[in-house]
Amino acid sequence: MTTTGCRAHALAPPAPRELSRSRALTAALLAVVAGLAWLLGSAQPAAAHAELVATTPSSGTTLDRAPEQVVLQFSEPVRLVPDGIRLVGADGTPRAMVATARGEQVTAEVPADATGTLVVSWRVVSGDSHPVSGALVVTVGASTGPVLQQPVELAGSDRLLQGVGVAATALQHLAGMTLAGLVLFGAVVARRHPSGTAPRRLLVALAAAASLGVLAGAAVTGLRISGGGLAAVTSPADWLPLVPAPTLATVGATLAGGWLVVALHGDQPSRRRRRAALAAGAVTVVAPVLSGHTVTVEPRWLGVAADAVHLAVGATWLGGLVGLVLLVRRSLPGAGGVRDGVALARVTARFSALAGWSVLALGVSGVTLAALVLPGWSALLGTGYGRSLVVKLSLVAVVLGVASWNRQLLVPRVRRAPDAPAAWSAFRRLMLVEVALLVAVLLATGALTSLDPGGGRDSATPATTAAAPTPAAPPTAPTPAAEDHAGGHDGHGPAGRTLAVRRTLADGGELTGSISPVLVGTNTLRFEVRDADGRLLRPEQPPTVRVRLDSRDLGPLSTTATAEDGGRWRADLDLPLGGEWTVEVAVRTSTFSEPVASFAVIAV
Numbered sequence: 245m246t247t248t249g250c251r252a253h254a255l256a257p258p259a260p261r262e263l264s265r266s267r268a269l270t271a272a273l274l275a276v277v278a279g280l281a282w283l284l285g286s287a288q289p290a291a292a293h294a295e296l297v298a299t300t301p302s303s304g305t306t307l308d309r310a311p312e313q314v315v316l317q318f319s320e321p322v323r324l325v326p327d328g329i330r331l332v333g334a335d336g337t338p339r340a341m342v343a344t345a346r347g348e349q350v351t352a353e354v355p356a357d358a359t360g361t362l363v364v365s366w367r368v369v370s371g372d373s374h375p376v377s378g379a380l381v382v383t384v385g386a387s388t389g390p391v392l393q394q395p396v397e398l399a400g401s402d403r404l405l406q407g408v409g410v411a412a413t414a415l416q417h418l419a420g421m422t423l424a425g426l427v428l429f430g431a432v433v434a435r436r437h438p439s440g441t442a443p444r445r446l447l448v449a450l451a452a453a454a455s456l457g458v459l460a461g462a463a464v465t466g467l468r469i470s471g472g473g474l475a476a477v478t479s480p481a482d483w484l485p486l487v488p489a490p491t492l493a494t495v496g497a498t499l500a501g502g503w504l505v506v507a508l509h510g511d512q513p514s515r516r517r518r519r520a521a522l523a524a525g526a527v528t529v530v531a532p533v534l535s536g537h538t539v540t541v542e543p544r545w546l547g548v549a550a551d552a553v554h555l556a557v558g559a560t561w562l563g564g565l566v567g568l569v570l571l572v573r574r575s576l577p578g579a580g581g582v583r584d585g586v587a588l589a590r591v592t593a594r595f596s597a598l599a600g601w602s603v604l605a606l607g608v609s610g611v612t613l614a615a616l617v618l619p620g621w622s623a624l625l626g627t628g629y630g631r632s633l634v635v636k637l638s639l640v641a642v643v644l645g646v647a648s649w650n651r652q653l654l655v656p657r658v659r660r661a662p663d664a665p666a667a668w669s670a671f672r673r674l675m676l677v678e679v680a681l682l683v684a685v686l687l688a689t690g691a692l693t694s695l696d697p698g699g700g701r702d703s704a705t706p707a708t709t710a711a712a713p714t715p716a717a718p719p720t721a722p723t724p725a726a727e728d729h730a731g732g733h734d735g736h737g738p739a740g741r742t743l744a745v746r747r748t749l750a751d752g753g754e755l756t757g758s759i760s761p762v763l764v765g766t767n768t769l770r771f772e773v774r775d776a777d778g779r780l781l782r783p784e785q786p787p788t789v790r791v792r793l794d795s796r797d798l799g800p801l802s803t804t805a806t807a808e809d810g811g812r813w814r815a816d817l818d819l820p821l822g823g824e825w826t827v828e829v830a831v832r833t834s835t836f837s838e839p840v841a842s843f844a845v846i847a848v
């Protein structure tokens with residue numbers, strides 16, 4: 245219940261101090277937006293996942309005799325996984341190579357009897373615990389010609405594993421941030437309110453959910469590194485030892501912090517206990533920093549600091565919202581009235597101010613992270629990572645709209661009439677909308693943290709996610725065109741064909757062309773690109789063509805197309821094994837856009 249004096253205070257227009265505080269916040273927001281635009285503009289390319297920068301011998305080389313070793317040079321230190329470096333010879337059977345990793349360099353020993361057309365396929369783990377893979381082709385002595393294989397079905401389990409990983413990360417963030425935010429809300433924002441402490445049952449549920457999320461995420465990391473799909477989860481001996489130490493550290497910190505918060509919970513906790521719970525909550529919430537993308541960026545201290553601040557202020561906002569929703573619910577015992585409305589209005593005002601500064605800090609830290617992690621502006625629309633970030637920012641814009649509606653209209657309303665249940669109910673409903681939108685933001689973040697910021701393909705990332713799919717294009721192999729080659733492309737074996745390719749690009753343009761002879765060995769892709777109005781398009785740089793054989797975990801093998809007459813392009817693609825190959829053509833149509841046309845061909 246409220247006193248007359250308090251009601252007079254609640255009814256008063258905003259005090260000059262509050263107005264100037266709100267103006268300061270707006271000015272700070274504008275300054276931050278300008279600063280962030282500058283930061284993004286001047287951002288240096290960041291270290292994403294490790295990339296292969298050179299090999300000795302280089303791919304495509306023909307040698308008189310087998311080299312003693314193959315050296316792979318990466319852009320950042322990498323770690324090996326068992327059987328990660330394999331040699332596929334003329335019989336198509338992969339053999340594990342003895343390999344050592346020293347910093348950015350991996351050296352693999354080539355068996356002395358290796359001869360003919362050889363594929364060295366590699367899979368290593370980047371500093372941020374993400375697996376990356378690729379392959380190179382070397383011929384020793386005379387080419388043994390194509391390696392014939394029966395086509396193999398594509399495994400869809402990678403896509404499922406990716407989805408489970410995104411859901412697990414989102415659950416870990418959601419539960420960990422809410423848990424830590426609730427502790428902060430109870431200890432700082434609602435500390436004098438008799439019902440400010442979150443119920444123990446809720447804290448237990450959140451600690452359990454964060455534990456489940458982080459453990460499932462670690463399992464997905466191990467499975468991705470092992471190369472086994474989701475089905476391999478039942479053989480933990482195969483993937484458990486592969487879970488990297490930083491991921492284990494994140495698991496340990498999340499579990500320890502979360503369950504310590506539960507252990508320290510009490511109705512009337514002492515100041516020391518409260519502080520300990522706050523520290524434990526902070527450990528849970530910043531635990532992902534130990535194994536995320538930010539451990540590989542430069543300067544590392546800035547990446548780690550921005551990430552920690554981002555997580556902590558995100559928790560302040562999300563957990564605070566949940567805390568306030570619960571408090572409002574408990575203060576509305578029935579249709580009759582509001583229990584201690586003035587105290588509730590005070591807590592609301594305190595949270596509203598804190599949330600404003602949290603949003604500001606989220607924006608600053610978030611854009612700092614983007615500037616450090618993204619390799620450049622063009623990655624924002626040209627990569628799966630960039631597009632996930634755009635989705636996240638769009639959701640953040642909507643949640644900010646809802647939050648500012650709440651702050652400008654409903655917070656003053658409940659402060660003016662703290663005893664009116666209808667005002668509090670409307671306020672609570674809008675806060676629930678804010679919470680739901682933040683959950684969507686966290687789902688988009690889950691996708692963000694599992695993709696390669698550089699746009700490369702994670703070894704467990706399906707092409708359609710990582711490499712700008714062409715949504716309008718049907719997921720079928722190209723249809724055979726009328727023209728058929730007589731005989732195999734090396735004069736024997738199965739007959740070659742020319743397959744027509746037609747793919748709509750994400751920006752409305754179209755790629756048309758053909759690939760032949762669709763046999764194991766060298767194939768030629770010829771194509772042209774037209775814009776949405778049907779005009780021949782001149783890409784800003786020669787298109788890149790990547791091929792992968794997912795069923796054998798081979799690739800991608802990359803090549804740059806060369807210009808031919810009449811604005812057409814040609815790329816010679818080496819398909820060293822039979823099977824269903826995914827071909828991706830990345831066309832830079834503008835500084836900000838690099839749509840990818842993707843199609844499958846079955847080489848026999």
Ligand code: HEM
Pocket residue numbers: 417532533536537538551554555558559561562606607608609610611613614615617633637640682685686689692693697
């Ligand atoms: C202006 C708004 C925002 C921007 C520009 C932004 C940007 C980013 C970026 C670039 C990352 C790095 C992802 C990576 O590791 O590759 C990130 C991570 C993250 N963001 Fe945001 N974000 C924003 C708002 C939010 C909001 C509103 C929330 C939720 C309350 C949130 C929660 C997170 C979480 C949980 C992570 C993961 C951190 C980790 O795993 O280390 N972000 N954000």
